[in-house]
Each structure stands twice: as structure tokens, then as C-alpha cells.
Amino acid sequence: MQHESRTPVLEVENLSAAFWVNDRWQTVIDNVNFAIWPGETLAIVGESGSGKSVTSLSIMRLLSSRQSRIRGSVRLNQRELLTLSDKAMRDIRGNQMAMIFQEPMTSLNPAFTIGRQIAEALITHRRISAREAKMETLRLLDKVRIPNAKERYNEYPHQFSGGMRQRVMIAMALALRPALLIADEPTTALDVTIQGQILDLIKTLQEEEGTAVLFITHDMGVVAETADRTLVMYRGECIESGRTEAIFSQPQQPYTKALLAAVPSLGAMRNQPHPLKFPRVDSATGAITSFETGVHQPDRQATPILSVKNLTTRFPVRGGVLNRPRGHVYAVENISFDLFPGETLSLVGESGCGKSTTGRSITRLVPALGGDITLNGYDVRRLSGGDLRRMRRDIQMIFQDPFASLNPRLTILQTLTEPMLQHRLADKKQARAKAASLIERVGLSPEMLNRYPHEFSGGQRQRICIARALTLDPKVIVADESVSALDVSVKAQVVNLLMDLQQTMNLAYVFISHDMAVVERISHRVAVMYLGEIVEIGPRDAVFENPQHPYTRKLMASVPVPDPARRLLKRNLAAEELKSPVRGLDYQHPPREYREVSEQHWVMI
Structure with missing residues (x-):
């Protein structure tokens, strides 16, 4: 105000x-x-x-x-x-004046405790004693709603979640008012x-x-x-x-109109039974090209391309002088779902809920402790050697950070042809031709093939990662936060591209995201995860229009809505972090029960 x-x-x-x-x-x-x-x-x-x-x-x-x-x-x-x-x-x-940067982990010194880093600014600028600086730092940590501030004063940045690190940055920025x-x-x-x-x-x-x-x-x-x-x-x-x-x-201005038209809005899909692509907007003229509904519909009577039953993945926690096991991180616990050809199943939830571990367990990038994974006839957990390599042709992954997942020393041509050559699916001439075709398919020019990753924007790099995922003609793609960090217009373009590819190639997606408005737009079904478990799963319209689990409702209530009338609204969300998934060696996970709210819409009791 x-x-x-x-x-x-x-x-x-x-x-x-x-x-x-x-x-x-x-x-x-x-x-x-x-x-x-x-x-x-x-x-x-x-x-x-x-x-x-x-x-x-x-x-x-x-x-x-x-x-x-x-x-x-x-x-x-x-x-x-x-x-x-x-x-x-x-x-x-x-x-x-003070500044809060986008990435708190790179802005905080990993070698110093968060208490020392905030107190340092107070001592330097205000010329107060260390004891006074500590008292003021604790007051600031309380003010930015960090639970147990006194105990966490001597902890290091890596011991905080992303949200709590951002709170520390805010406390530091506001320390001197x-x-x-x-x-x-x-x-x-x-x-x-x-x-x-x-x-x-x-x-x-x-x-x-x-x-x-x-x-x-x-x-x-x-x-x-x-x-x-x-x-x-x-x-x-x-x-x-x-x-x-x-x-x-x-x-x-046409550009402002284009920017606003590309904004995904939660609730925009109400009464839309099928996924819907974003409107295409010309940033020079502001002209909007709308898309028809009913993009691609999976056949849920067919055999699932991917079937996951009682998947469990835990990581050991070691400690003490002899580095013995002291417990386990219950990353994924007893989850089950089927994925059909041409279907998009979205996994949503906060950081630490097990979304990415689920995707990595399915692709065998991390070993699962228990359960069954069947992919296009392969018993994924029991594969080895050549069978494992062949299985991975059927499932590919698109990661959140395209720059980190592209080799900076390889040209885009080398990046795209390498998988085909390694799997002996094409000779060099055929691989080059397919790479040129794929780069055009994702909206880039074949002239760009001889460039390196650093010569592209973030959105273009993500398109390259999509092209690389398509080189082996997979049946399933795991998209792990693949559009979260993109600008709204680029995000809309990439989501539309994924939906176009699904329609023409009958691809199945496991779409991992915390962007609820995009999830609502792209999904056929949605699974909500909390502390490694699926607490609600069902058709997209059922989950979004009739959320049953308290955690699902909390996620929905947290989404910013592009409506200035809500400017003075406060959600008054609790400031606690996601509970720890670490359990002791003697922990017995309780059995879970689900009830069916409507057809194929299940919620944990």
C-alpha cells in the first residue's frame, strides 16, 4: 500500500x-x-x-x-x-537498501553458520557487541518464522530446506531495517x-x-x-x-497482452474434461491462437505401458564412530499406479515428498528396496547388463536443470547422436539426419546443431533435452520439474511441445512438478505425494475440483492467482517445514487404507 x-x-x-x-x-x-x-x-x-x-x-x-x-x-x-x-x-x-537473491544456497556462505552470517552484518554496520548481535539475530529469525530459532542459530545452510534458506536471506536483508x-x-x-x-x-x-x-x-x-x-x-x-x-x-502493449495470455491460472480448466494446450500468442502483435479441447486421450482399457506396485525406496542414514546404520530416509513408501500409452500422470507435492525419487526409481537411477516395476513387458527391478540397456531405450528422463544435464564439451549434434550410436540404432549419417529432424521438431533450427549448450537460452536448452530424450524413440518420458524455472511464455511453448509430441508419438509422461496450474493444464491423472506416500490420486478434474485430502487442499490454497483483487489476501499458512522422512531402525511403517471417492479417485484415510 x-x-x-x-x-x-x-x-x-x-x-x-x-x-x-x-x-x-x-x-x-x-x-x-x-x-x-x-x-x-x-x-x-x-x-x-x-x-x-x-x-x-x-x-x-x-x-x-x-x-x-x-x-x-x-x-x-x-x-x-x-x-x-x-x-x-x-x-x-x-x-x-538490501537485496534478496533468487538462489539462497549460492548467496549464503556454506562455511559459516546462519547465525554468524546474520550477526556479522549487525556487528559491521551497527558496531554492537557479539552478544547483542546474537540476541537481535534470534529476534529476526523468529520474525521470519523459523521454528526453533535458538537451536538452529548454529546450523549451516545445507541443514535448511530451500524455503527456510530463503527466510534466512530475508532475515539478513532486513537486519538493518x-x-x-x-x-x-x-x-x-x-x-x-x-x-x-x-x-x-x-x-x-x-x-x-x-x-x-x-x-x-x-x-x-x-x-x-x-x-x-x-x-x-x-x-x-x-x-x-x-x-x-x-x-x-x-x-x-502487444507484448504485455502476450505475457498475460501465457500465464497458467489455477481453475482455468474447470469443466474441461481433457488436457488443453496453452494459447499461442504473437509477442509482436498480441494476436492469440486458441486451441481446441480434446487433445490426446489415452485408452485406459489397454495394457499399461508402466505398472508400479508397492514401490518402496529408502536410503540408509549412518553415523557414529564406526559409521553404522542409524536409520533410514523413507523416501518412497508403498506407492502404486498404472500409466497407459498416451497418458500423462502428474506427481505433485513439496520438495522432499518423494516425487523425484519415484521417477529415479522407475528408471533404475536409484535402486528400489521393494515392490514391482513393469515397463513395456520388462521386469525393471530384476534387469541387468544388456537387458537393462535395452529397457532404458523405452524410458527417458528430462531433468529440471537443462544446463547441468547437458555436457558443456559436446556440441548439440554430438549430444543428440551419441545415444543412437551407443545403442547401435543408426550409423553416423542416419544419426545426423535424425538429429536434424528432432531439432526441428522441438522448434529449433538444424543450423544450431554445431553450437554448444552455453550458446542457448534456458528455454532452448530444455528443448534440446526433450530432443535428446526422443532420440531412442521411448514409450515413457519422466519429466522431472522440466518447466519449473522457465519464463511463462517459454513454459507455455515447452508444455505445448510436450503435448504435441504425445499426440503424434503416443508418448506416456510421468510429469513431476510443483506448478499446480501447469499440472492442471497438461494432466490426465494426478497423484499427490506427501512424505513418500500417495495421499490422493485420481482423474485431473476430480482431484482439482473435488480435493479430499487436507494436504491436497493446502497445496491448492497456496497457488498464486493472477488476479489483482487478491493483492491484500494473506493465506496465513503455517510456517513449519515438511516433516522429516528419517526413521529409526526399529520403525514399523503403519498400514494405509484408501477409500474411493468417485470412479478411480482414491484418497488416503
């Missing part, structure tokens, strides 16, 4: 930034103008490469002075920042429940402290629920700005 003060906390005028690339200055942002008042939230939105993060780094003066050049004016409480010395800027950072808080994609990689808690927390702290917030994101649902005003960036320029309600209800 905008403060009554007539003096902005931050004023940015004609801000431009350029990087030294290929022996010349390349402009990245050009003549950006905006102001933020006390207690107000301004959101900057746009796709990757639009200049959002460079704008924030320019304001904070965190760009390399050797490789970058900043022009214009940035005034914080009427003080010009671009002409200050480095020492003066260090005093301002933390004291008067800055007038301006810059939040750069602070919730992008978080589960929906944790994201909801973080958004509530920022709102509460803003009300208490009157802090001005610059919120940088590509999640339009988050924008609608947090921002008073919104600024849209495209290719380094501000193309539209105004009240958030006006931007959402009456966008003026």
Missing part, C-alpha cells in the same frame, strides 16, 4: 547499462524510469533477458566496473548513488506452499516496517498478489507501466 509520504524512497531516471562484449559496448537496459514510495511494492516483469535483474544490480552498484557502464541517475532518499565511492556504497548496502528491499525472483524455485509463506512474510514485514519493495519476477500470479504498480520490460526497455489492476485488466 502506498505511503502518504510525497518523497519517493527510490527514484530512477534514464538508467542505462551496457556490457563490453566482442570489443564493443552492448546496451542491455536503455532509459529506464520509475520511482517507489515508502510502503509500496513495484513489480518489474518480463522474460529472461529483458533486463530485470540488470536493472536491480545497477541500482545496487553490483556490476563489474571493468565490464559494464552505467548511465543516468539513481537516488535513494534523494541521495545520488551512481557517483558515490565504493566505500560509501558499502555503507548504504544493508543499511539503507533498510528503506528499500529488492527481491530478485525470490520465490521462482520454491514449492507453492513455501512460496505462499514467503509472500505472506514479505507483506507482513512491509506493513510493520513501511519498507519499499522492488519485486522482480516473471510469475504474473505473484505480481497480481503483491504489487501496487507494475513495470513491463522488453529487450531492455520499459514498454508499459501503471497500477497493477490496470495492467492486468487493460494491457496496452
